Amino acid sequence: MAATVLQTTDLFEFNRMPGSEGLAADGFLRFQNRKAGNVAVKNIVFPHMQIMETQWETANDIELQDVNPSEGISINFMLGGTIDTQFRGIRQELNMRPGTHNLVHAPEASHRNRLKRGQSLSMLLVSLDKAFFMSAIGQDDSWSERILNELHHERPFSGISGTSTITPQMRHLIDDIRSCKALGPMRNLLIQSRVLELVALEIEQFKTPVLALEAIPxxxxxxxxxxxxxxxxxxxxxxxxxxxxxxxxxxxxxxxxxxxxxxxxxxxxxxxxxxxxxxxxxxxxxxxxxxxxxxxxxxxxxxxxxxxxxxxxxxxxxxxxxxxxxxxxxxxx
Structure with a gap:
């Protein structure tokens, strides 16, 4: 059976699920579509960052196409389910599996995501303003120099080739972000500080040299x-x-x-x-x-x-x- 082809904008044009008028108590907006399944999205926006938590019960094999270029830095923490993504301008596919993460800059449009039916997807996506990210990472090592050079020339890139593993320390920060009970300014400050700490751990992991290893099947x-x-x-x-x-x-x-x-x-x-x-x-x-x-x-x-x-x-x-x-x-x- 051929995969159902959807645009990313289609995810927000589904029918609202019965009884889901307005935001739910947990902050999610919930949608349903007979082709794609049930989708729940929680979105938090700050001046230099956006945090989106997505939960998706897929009804069919899906090819999700994104034709919109992105000027920012996208960081995806995959908590459940699998997605195989091909970004235009990035040679290798990014095959996201539970417990993995990566960082991507995709200024060119037209990347494709493949999802299998019957999955329970759960992910946390962090989008950072490019200028903010560039000023934050500095230029004191080869990884940062490479990233800044790619950003300067507006070239697509991923943080590393492939994906990396979410560590227990990262997972606890993710849990803190998802379950923050604070209100008002305190909530905003706590969430932003946790996100920045999470990104710092990720970058530290990317900068750590990986020795050549015997391939595991x-x-x-x-x-x-x-x-x-x-x-x-x-x-x-x-x-x-x-x-x-x-x-x-x-x-x-x-x-x-x-x-x-x-x-x-x-x-x-x-x-x-x-x-x-x-x-x-x-x-x-x-x-x-x-x-x-x-x-x-x-x-x-x-x-x-x-x-x-x-x-x-x-x-x-x-x-x-x-x-x-x-x-x-x-x-x-």
Whole structure:
């Protein structure tokens, strides 16, 4: 069956879903269309940036065409579903998978997005004003010099070849942006600060040199990404390498080697990082004691949790609760 061809403007010409007059309590506008499915969009606009959260239940295979040039910098954080995009002027396709992100400048029109039917797409798109972005990144390294040169000559580019992985630290910032409960000026300032921190983490990741690695077969890459998504959702459970190998249908050697190569950390160090990020959120956002947080993370003794947390954050949980100056988290490698 041929894909349904839509223009991006078509997404906002759907019938409004019954009972969705005006903005919903969660801030989303909801639409439905028999060809494309159900779409929900939340849009926040500031002077130098726009933040759009999109949720899309696709009804058919879709080719989404965008004929409008963009002067800004587009950053897409893919949280669920898959999109394969070909930008005019950028040689390689950007195949977005859950838990990935990239940065694109596409001043030329006519790029195409391919989406499979029956998906639950979820993404956060950040658009930055070009002049603001150029002034923010500076020119003190080869990556920034390359980007500024491309922008000066109005050439399309992507931040890196392909996509990069959303880290747990990025994911927590995304969650903060999506669920911000503050009101008025405080909300505006918090959201903008989280977005800028998110972009800074992304650029730092792009600037980090990547060593040439032995290619991992595409089917194994997909299984390792599936395993990572499973860990993201089940990081508080106990896991063994044998159980995880059965889950993703790869042998233990391929899980150990492939996960380290693809995500630059071991499976169990990644789990520890997720748990410590979760602990930091519990300490920061909930009125829980150190003992209660340790118990939620499955530690028999709070002291063992405190040691693990200090290794991650550079602060004990008590110091963290007291608002001591944060120390850069130690990488679990």
């Amino acid at each position: 595409a089917d194994e890459v997909e299984k390792l990404h599936q395993l990572k998504r499973y860990l993201d959702a089940n990081f508080l459970s106990d896991h063994s390498l044998a159980q995880l190998s059965r889950y993703c249908l790869l042998n233990e050697f391929k899980v150990k080697k492939g996960f380290k190569q693809l995500f630059n950390t071991t499976v169990f160090n990644y789990l520890r990082k997720l748990r410590m990020e979760h602990a930091a959120q519990l300490l920061r956002n909930y009125a829980l004691s150190v003992d209660e947080v340790a118990d939620r993370l499955g530690y028999e003794h709070a002291q063992h949790f405190s040691i693990a947390f200090k290794k991650y954050a550079g602060l004990t949980p008590s110091q963290y609760l007291q608002g001591k100056a944060p120390v850069r988290p130690l990488a679990y490698a």
